[in-house]
Amino acid sequence: MNFKVFDGGICASKGFKASGIYCGIKRPANDTPETKHKNDICIFVSDTVCNTAAVYTQNKVKGAPILVTKKNLEKSGNKSIAVIANSKNANTCNADGIEKAEAMCELLAKELNIPKEQVIVASTGVIGQILPIEPIKTGIPKLVKELDYNKNIEAATAIMTTDTVKKEYAVEFEIDGVKCHLGGMAKGSGMIHPNMATTLNFITTDCAISSNLLQEALSEIVKITYNCLSIDGDTSTNDMVSLMANGMADNKEITSHGADFDTFKSALYEVMANLTRMLAKDGEGATKxxxxxxxxxxxxxxxxxxxxxxxxxxxxxxxxxxxxxxxxxxxxxxxxxxxxxxxxxxxxxxxxxxxxxxxxxxxxxxxxxxxxxxxxxxxxxxxxxxxxxxxxxxxxxxxxxxxxxxxxxxxxxxx
CATH class of the missing domain: 3.10.20.340 (ArgJ beta chain, C-terminal domain)
Structure with a gap:
């Protein structure tokens, strides 16, 4: 099936806006303009509540953001509106990790005036270092103020660690004659090995589809894309893929198996397979x-x-x-x-x-x-x-x- 490749990454789908800034989670060793202002935190937000699916690392050691996100989605009935993600610190194996991850959700929820259970939180970076909450608390109002439907690049660069390039991909497809979009962004260069999803990956769509089928599609396509990727044999503690569908394309909601569901899965595979390929090509130190x-x-x-x-x-x-x-x-x-x-x-x-x-x-x-x-x-x-x-x-x-x-x-x- 051929799809029209679309610009915009996570903002390619109607009703999603994003932003990304440098807030100072980790002070650069070389305090130069080039290093100081590398984005280290981002958010993206839907104009309306999204049906949401997710898959997580199978590592027994799980980052605090994984545990908080799972709890939030369980409480909200697999609904979400916003995502907040930071780089440079994984917030993993810390005594106050849950507290910090929940604080990130609460701070963003308050700024957006939404329930905290409808916030997905993710972190990537060094394991075992305390996550400073003050720069995040200071940065969230600026992130919300700078939200824009064209700031996908600012968000994609904010989750990069040892990545040398940003990873984005999006497509346009039709469901029953209605144009829909599906796009995503990913980060990852090392500590990547099959067993869930590998790295942080965020996918959005304006297609209307039920939560159950959304989860079924994600779990199926993960198996033949991200779960078929390996850089170094190490399964990360913070791996996660989230998939948000806000239905703003106004197609008839997909609620059962059939041609429309197959088309959606094909579009999801197209995006996830291309992101997987980008992750592999940008493996740490890779030349091939x-x-x-x-x-x-x-x-x-x-x-x-x-x-x-x-x-x-x-x-x-x-x-x-x-x-x-x-x-x-x-x-x-x-x-x-x-x-x-x-x-x-x-x-x-x-x-x-x-x-x-x-x-x-x-x-x-x-x-x-x-x-x-x-x-x-x-x-x-x-x-x-x-x-x-x-x-x-x-x-x-x-x-x-x-x-x-x-x-x-x-x-x-x-x-």
């Missing part, structure tokens, strides 16, 4: 995007498991950084995938904008040109094509190469 496509599987779970096994392999990721067509590392990762298939039927190809080359047939290496393979791997986006030659299911997983810079970035991340 890796896309592993498994085909010929007997079922979807098998295809997902094999594709994820390859993108999670540190040895394979290092080989891609070195532009070494070490296909044995691919087959090794396929072989330890917890799935049922015949390894003696597996074919492997490597592909990029520079061409395609077969390196393995029926589980056995074949002769190939090392020069051609090196040329293919010199591109900044690499596809690994794995055919299990069983049945017809397929899946894609995303990752990046493992470089010297990943270690440099994380060697002194806290300090």
């Amino acid at each position: 995007l890796i896309e592993c496509i498994t085909s010929g599987a007997k079922d979807k779970d098998t295809a997902i498991t094999v594709a994820k096994s390859v993108v999670c392999s540190s040895l394979f990721k290092a080989a891609i950084f070195g532009e070494d067509a070490n296909w044995g590392r691919i087959l090794c990762a396929v072989g330890y995938a917890q799935a049922d298939f015949d390894i003696n039927k597996v074919d492997v190809d490597l592909k990029s904008k520079n061409g395609i080359i077969s390196v393995c047939k029926n589980g056995t290496g074949i002769e190939f040109s090392e020069e051609k393979a090196s040329e293919i791997l010199s591109a900044d986006e690499i596809s690994v094509l794995i055919n299990l030659n069983d049945r017809n299911e397929s899946a894609t997983a995303w990752g990046c190469d493992l470089t010297y810079d990943y270690v440099k970035i994380n060697g002194d991340y806290r300090t």
Whole structure:
């Protein structure tokens, strides 16, 4: 299904406005104009109450904002109006974490004159450091004052940590002849591994859809997008995806399975898959995007498991950084995938904008040109094509190469 790509990220959907500012949550080491004024907090607000769905990290250690957001949505009956999110401090493993996260909701709710249970709160950054509430308290009135339907970029940059670029994507689609929009923003560069959603991701839509179907769609699409992304094997404590639907497109509300629900899910996949791809390409220290496509599987779970096994392999990721067509590392990762298939039927190809080359047939290496393979791997986006030659299911997983810079970035991340 083809969708019209739309500008605006979280503000592409009708009735959503945003803002982002620097409030001083963490004072920069170099107090220069360039570093001092990097946005570190944002909000976005709907003109009307939204049906809301969310998924959260499966890490046993959960950031205080996760716990507060879950409680708020339970109390409100999965309704929300506003989101507040900060970077530079995860507000995790702190004795006063819940208190601070609730305070953020209360302060914003008071400024907007809405129930505090209709506020989603999220934080990202260093774990185990006390979150200063005073700069947030001072910043919220300014955030509300600066709300605008065109300030999606200010919001998207406010949630960046080690990200080198902002991540936004939005599409336009039709439900029963009515134009609807769905867009999102994401952050994440490291500490990313399957088990929920990976990173902070916020998605808005003006499509009218029931809360139950909204949650069903999100849970289904997360499995084949964010849950198929791995940068470094570490599942964050603060991972969350929220999806808000305000119905302002005025389509007939989607309340049952059928063609309209399928169209909505396709639009959601388009946005979430592209955000996932952006997250993978901007992995900490990364020089190459890796896309592993498994085909010929007997079922979807098998295809997902094999594709994820390859993108999670540190040895394979290092080989891609070195532009070494070490296909044995691919087959090794396929072989330890917890799935049922015949390894003696597996074919492997490597592909990029520079061409395609077969390196393995029926589980056995074949002769190939090392020069051609090196040329293919010199591109900044690499596809690994794995055919299990069983049945017809397929899946894609995303990752990046493992470089010297990943270690440099994380060697002194806290300090």
